[in-house]
Amino acid sequence: MNAFSNRNFRFAVAVLMGMVIVASCETDLKEVDRIAAIQAEEPVDISQGVTVVYSDSAKVKAKMTAPEMRHYNVEEPYYEFQKGVTIIFFDDNGAELQRITSDYAIQKEVQELTEFRGNVVITRADGSIIKTEELIHDQKANTFYNHVAIEAYFKDGRGNFMGSSFQSDGNFENIEVQNSTGLYLFEDGQGPAFRQ
Template structure:
């Protein structure tokens, strides 16, 4: 009888240790169906939506969007100017870096689309960049460019791509971004 009581206590202690370790490992605040509006001088600049936001308060100020994220950007007239969607994202607020991963799609107001598996935004330098292949499709199939990596301004008007290839069919209506490298 004494052995079975000892075993029961040992199991209970292991369960308590597991629970304590879980609580120590993951101090996370979770929010569901998140909508965050960014504004400046009473003008809405962007709106972020996500099914779930995980905030890690004990870390480096990290926010995680495991179930995907959509950010819509607006111009000074309130028109949507750009949107970024990905299946996963993190924001490291203290570093000023937002990382988008898995099925990253950037839609521009003019109909152009950028697709990649990784996209970083550096708040301090005010640039987008990545280190994996990227495709930039101009609206109406007028052109397509591919690169092994790139750096760009926030409006994707000046894009510096590494090993860039592609085609462009000129038309008077589309303004081609400045491609470098």
């Protein structure tokens, strides 16, 4: 290779390297633009390992824990728990009344509604368990309800039942079940009976 060819070769390599660097920068800039566009579309604050304590008159009423909480700062703001949530409710003495766990939850601030979805389990202090795939909490009325199947296993003598949907007060004391089928035990020891 003569000096002229060697210089042309170096120049060609330098031009190719420059093109690779420019292409690389353009890719990085496109990724930055893409992320910025997502953030502009979804103004969201993300918190990891969240614990929130709710109190009234210096008494803890409930404690919520979640691996992740997203707060969307939109016209009608809401909180989203894509990785699940657990809420524990306490009585005035600090003893656990019940807990709710689910795979997903969303709390709509304006409507004052919280929706739990996916493997929703309500566990009461007496060991009673209610299972469903959807649970909605109306914060204003302090009621719970749903529109899908429910299974309940009570330890207080009320028996076990299934239904197509239900409505309850905030303490799951007064539960109205639609289209219920259950197993009930007679108090006088006559044995089980099915009732619809």
